[in-house]
Amino acid sequence: MIKIGFLGPKGTFTHEALRGYTKSRSEYVECDFGTIADMLVSVNNNEIDEAIVPIENSIEGGSIISNTLDMLAYEVDLKIKAEIVLKVAQNLLVPEGVGLSDIECILSHPQALGQCRKYIDKHFPGIMLKATQSTAGAALEAARSGAKCAVIGSASLADVYGLKVLEHSIQDTDTNETRFIVVSKTDGERTGRDKSSIAFSMEEDKPGSLYRILNIFNLWDINMTRIESRPTRNKLGKYIFFVDLMGHRLDEDLRDALTMVKRKTSFYKFLGSYPMAGSREITQ
Amino acid sequence: MIKIGFLGPKGTFTHEALRGYTKSRSEYVECDFGTIADMLVSVNNNEIDEAIVPIENSIEGGSIISNTLDMLAYEVDLKIKAEIVLKVAQNLLVPEGVGLSDIECILSHPQALGQCRKYIDKHFPGIMLKATQSTAGAALEAARSGAKCAVIGSASLADVYGLKVLEHSIQDTDTNETRFIVVSKTDGERTGRDKSSIAFSMEEDKPGSLYRILNIFNLWDINMTRIESRPTRNKLGKYIFFVDLMGHRLDEDLRDALTMVKRKTSFYKFLGSYPMAGSREITQ
Numbered sequence: 001m002i003k004i005g006f007l008g009p010k011g012t013f014t015h016e017a018l019r020g021y022t023k024s025r026s027e028y029v030e031c032d033f034g035t036i037a038d039m040l041v042s043v044n045n046n047e048i049d050e051a052i053v054p055i056e057n058s059i060e061g062g063s064i065i066s067n068t069l070d071m072l073a074y075e076v077d078l079k080i081k082a083e084i085v086l087k088v089a090q091n092l093l094v095p096e097g098v099g100l101s102d103i104e105c106i107l108s109h110p111q112a113l114g115q116c117r118k119y120i121d122k123h124f125p126g127i128m129l130k131a132t133q134s135t136a137g138a139a140l141e142a143a144r145s146g147a148k149c150a151v152i153g154s155a156s157l158a159d160v161y162g163l164k165v166l167e168h169s170i171q172d173t174d175t176n177e178t179r180f181i182v183v184s185k186t187d188g189e190r191t192g193r194d195k196s197s198i199a200f201s202m203e204e205d206k207p208g209s210l211y212r213i214l215n216i217f218n219l220w221d222i223n224m225t226r227i228e229s230r231p232t233r234n235k236l237g238k239y240i241f242f243v244d245l246m247g248h249r250l251d252e253d254l255r256d257a258l259t260m261v262k263r264k265t266s267f268y269k270f271l272g273s274y275p276m277a278g279s280r281e282i283t284q
Numbered sequence: 285m286i287k288i289g290f291l292g293p294k295g296t297f298t299h300e301a302l303r304g305y306t307k308s309r310s311e312y313v314e315c316d317f318g319t320i321a322d323m324l325v326s327v328n329n330n331e332i333d334e335a336i337v338p339i340e341n342s343i344e345g346g347s348i349i350s351n352t353l354d355m356l357a358y359e360v361d362l363k364i365k366a367e368i369v370l371k372v373a374q375n376l377l378v379p380e381g382v383g384l385s386d387i388e389c390i391l392s393h394p395q396a397l398g399q400c401r402k403y404i405d406k407h408f409p410g411i412m413l414k415a416t417q418s419t420a421g422a423a424l425e426a427a428r429s430g431a432k433c434a435v436i437g438s439a440s441l442a443d444v445y446g447l448k449v450l451e452h453s454i455q456d457t458d459t460n461e462t463r464f465i466v467v468s469k470t471d472g473e474r475t476g477r478d479k480s481s482i483a484f485s486m487e488e489d490k491p492g493s494l495y496r497i498l499n500i501f502n503l504w505d506i507n508m509t510r511i512e513s514r515p516t517r518n519k520l521g522k523y524i525f526f527v528d529l530m531g532h533r534l535d536e537d538l539r540d541a542l543t544m545v546k547r548k549t550s551f552y553k554f555l556g557s558y559p560m561a562g563s564r565e566i567t568q
Contacts, residue, residue, distance in 0.1 A: 218495045
């Protein structure tokens with residue numbers, strides 16, 4: 001049995017992503033964790049085999065993106081083996097017996113409330129909003145409290161907490177994609193449609209130093225799908241770069257380009273090759 | 285009186301940063317907000333004058349970095365007028381009468397718990413950890429509950445919630461810098477030691493397109509202090525880049541470089557020039 005960790009509680013979008021990833025894999029056991037750090041350390045110490053973590057545009061309370069990247073760069077020796085992209089829709093959920101006109105307050109995670117701001121302003125002007133630690137926390141509170149409160153969150157919260165979906169897809173912008181990665185001790189096998197992630201930094205911190213690294217990708221004709229700079233730990237004014245590239249480490253072009261990047265940087269860490277995700281929609 | 289918004293409750297690190305920013309300015313009125321989105325819209329609608337928001341390495345529950353950048357790029361027409369960098373230290377706080385050996389549980393925001401993971405494992409192995417929506421929420425709960433719970437958070441929480449600091453600076457890494465920005469309708473005046481922020485995207489999404497833009501900064505010898513790509517809203521596979529540069533929009537070099545960037549991009553938005561922050565330490 002493969003043990004896979006996720007950031008609980010059940011019913012969050014991370015849990016949704018996990019259900020998509022492990023759908024056809026009956027050998028998976030889900031392990032609920034309180035923090036991303038604990039989960040990654042558990043994989044590093046072989047207590048669990050894999051962990052699923054949000055990496056972009058996260059909407060759960062405890063999941064902070066920078067933390068995940070920093071841990072992969074500095075603290076653990078894990079590889080990315082898969083990515084999952086979810087189109088996330090927000091929904092208005094209520095306890096049984098509560099109708100649209102009964103709603104006296106709306107509970108959710110602050111970012112979920114933020115994503116539905118225009119909807120709330122239009123349909124519930126001046127209503128009491130209550131921020132909770134997670135969308136699942138909001139669902140639990142609404143289900144238990146007996147108050148006439150609606151919850152904003154994923155439709156799967158309805159099943160888990162005994163709520164019903166009153167309105168579908170109430171977020172202000174059409175699509176809201178969230179990216180998750182699965183990390184383990186080994187990365188993904190070559191499929192022919194892969195991505196690779198690296199982290200690096202340069203000794204020098206002057207104009208053109210990043211430009212010279214990106215020139216390597218330009219020369220080998222490798223597309224970059226993501227770049228992020230972050231201050232390195234303990235030193236202000238020096239940066240670590242997280243870059244996602246098209247290709248697998250076994251592809252000749254990417255292998256040669258990464259060899260050159262390693263040579264031209266003062267810190268370099270390969271974070272894994274993995275199949276590129278299609279965007280999967282949470283159907284409501 | 286200048287009205288400035290911050291993400292409450294009082295005692296969070298955002299509130300700390302605000303107190304540093306407005307220290308010598310008695311004309312400021314602080315306005316507590318529940319979400320970053322509400323706060324930015326309030327500035328946009330002239331209901332308040334300025335807002336302070338975390339932008340990197342945020343540790344408060346409701347403050348999601350991507351949300352702030354996306355709103356500045358797409359939804360509001362505001363400029364960055366200041367940045368504030370805080371060295372954040374985590375502390376162990378307890379209600380009066382509770383000593384080290386009495387502590388039965390530890391409350392905090394999940395990322396604050398994560399930042400002190402090694403400390404907790406060493407000094408409180410197996411202790412019950414409870415995640416709260418914010419460090420201030422943890423302090424409030426500890427102060428009210430009467431249970432023998434410690435809180436991890438800023439020292440200023442002790443004043444606000446009547447706790448005492450048992451242990452100083454318990455985070456796992458030495459320095460943990462958090463960056464905040466102040467946004468308003470106008471950006472900052474030229475000081476000679478300034479930064480500027482821009483957002484842009486390119487029509488084409490192929491190898492070398494970002495490289496060609498960065499070449500502009502290389503040619504004009506302009507240093508880049510931050511770069512981040514994010515998927516553009518509503519389209520997967522196209523990216524918006526957020527870049528911070530050294531210099532003020534009134535500096536000739538930067539002005540000419542930005543004119544060229546605007547010409548070479550399909551979307552361009554100038555987000556403001558502002559004095560570069562020194563790192564300010566929260567003394568404990």
